[in-house]
Amino acid sequence: xxxxxxxxxxxxxxxxxxxxxxxxxxxxxxxxxxxxxxxxxxxxxxxxxxxxxxxxxxxxxxxxxxxxxxxxxxxxxxxxxxxxxxxxxxxxxxxxxxxxxxxxxxxxxxxxxxxxxxxxxxxxxxxxxxxxxxxxxxxxxxxxxxxxxxxxxxxxxxxxxxxxxxxxxxxxxxxxxxxxxxxxxxxxxxxxxxxxxxxxxxxxxxxxxxxxxxxxxxxxxxxxxxxxxxxxxxxxxxxxxxxxxxxxxxxxx
Ligand SMILES: [Fe+2]
Ligand SMILES: [Fe+2]
Numbered sequence: 001x002x003x004x005x006x007x008x009x010x011x012x013x014x015x016x017x018x019x020x021x022x023x024x025x026x027x028x029x030x031x032x033x034x035x036x037x038x039x040x041x042x043x044x045x046x047x048x049x050x051x052x053x054x055x056x057x058x059x060x061x062x063x064x065x066x067x068x069x070x071x072x073x074x075x076x077x078x079x080x081x082x083x084x085x086x087x088x089x090x091x092x093x094x095x096x097x098x099x100x101x102x103x104x105x106x107x108x109x110x111x112x113x114x115x116x117x118x119x120x121x122x123x124x125x126x127x128x129x130x131x132x133x134x135x136x137x138x139x140x141x142x143x144x145x146x147x148x149x150x151x152x153x154x155x156x157x158x159x160x161x162x163x164x165x166x167x168x169x170x171x172x173x174x175x176x177x178x179x180x181x182x183x184x185x186x187x188x189x190x191x192x193x194x195x196x197x198x199x200x201x202x203x204x205x206x207x208x209x210x211x212x213x214x215x216x217x218x219x220x221x222x223x224x225x226x227x228x229x230x231x232x233x234x235x236x237x238x239x240x241x242x243x244x245x246x247x248x249x250x251x252x253x
Contacts, residue, residue: 001055001058001059002019002020002052002056002058002059003062003063004035004063004064005175007034007157007217007223010155012037013037013155014064015035015152015155016034016064017034017217018033018034018060019033020173020175024052028080029080031048031049031052031219032046032217032220032223033046033047033048033060034159036134036150037068038129038131039130039131041070041129042064042069042071042129043069043070043073043134044060044069044073044088045150045219046080046081046082046219047072047081047082047084047085048083049079050083050084050086050087052084053088056084057087057091070094070129071095071098072085072088072097073097073136074097074107075139075148075149075150075161076100076143076148077099077103079110082110085097085110085111085116086111087111095116096116098118098120098148099117099120099148100120100144100146100148101121101122102146120136122140124137124138127150132152132154134150134152135150135151135153136150137151137158139161139204141197142162142163142204143194143196148161149163151211153211155215156211156213156215157214157215157216157217158215158217160217161218162219163195163236164221164232165187165191165221166183166184166221166222167186167187167220168186168221172186173221173222175223176223177228180228180231180235183221183222184235191236191241195242196241196242197241201236201241205234209233213229216229
């Protein structure tokens with residue numbers, strides 16, 4: 001059973017993560033879903049695949065008021081990100097889904113119609129949750145060609161989709177990163193293979209570094225907090241990624 005844990009709370013403003021499902025089928029990659037709430041409105045990032053919908057929904061309903069959910073934020077188009085969309089729309093047909101404009105004819109294959117999607121322009125845009133203003137931050141080619149992260153400047157949190165993901169063995173699968181150097185062993189192979197463009201990595205690292213983050217929250221693996229946020233950005237900026245690696249065997253995770 002997945003559980004919801006609060007990451008940040010200040011008055012009506014809350015970030016909570018739904019994480020760690022020991023009962024999921026072993027063939028499925030584990031995912032983190034983040035609920036951003038402000039008063040009577042909330043948004044869920046990358047709600048996950050259809051197979052895990054019951055676990056995510058149960059954790060959400062146990063840890064928060066599910067009736068406040070207004071929006072889904074889809075960092076990109078992958079099945080582990082948003083293939084549960086039709087099931088969320090059964091719960092609330094009025095839900096809206098933010099996603100890159102390039103996916104607006106692809107995502108309806110998971111569910112919804114033209115009214116469901118709010119197309120994000122390449123340069124990103126602001127989003128309102130209650131009176132809170134969030135920023136959809138471009139992260140194209142990291143790894144998807146239409147890819148966004150979500151920045152909360154008040155909570156100093158950046159949701160980063162697959163950036164920062166690590167494939168952790170069960171005994172090291174903690175909610176927060178505890179030993180950065182050890183953790184990176186489980187992130188290296190994934191980032192080298194999935195992140196397609198070194199130019200995109202360097203551009204993202206410059207922008208992320210300037211945000212003054214307290215937490216970097218990926219869709220898979222442990223959350224980076226405190227000094228580990230900048231450690232990750234520095235590590236990523238120096239990592240060899242992308243197509244050039246295809247000429248030789250990729251590093252293992
Ligand atoms: Fe992905
Ligand atoms: Fe993913």
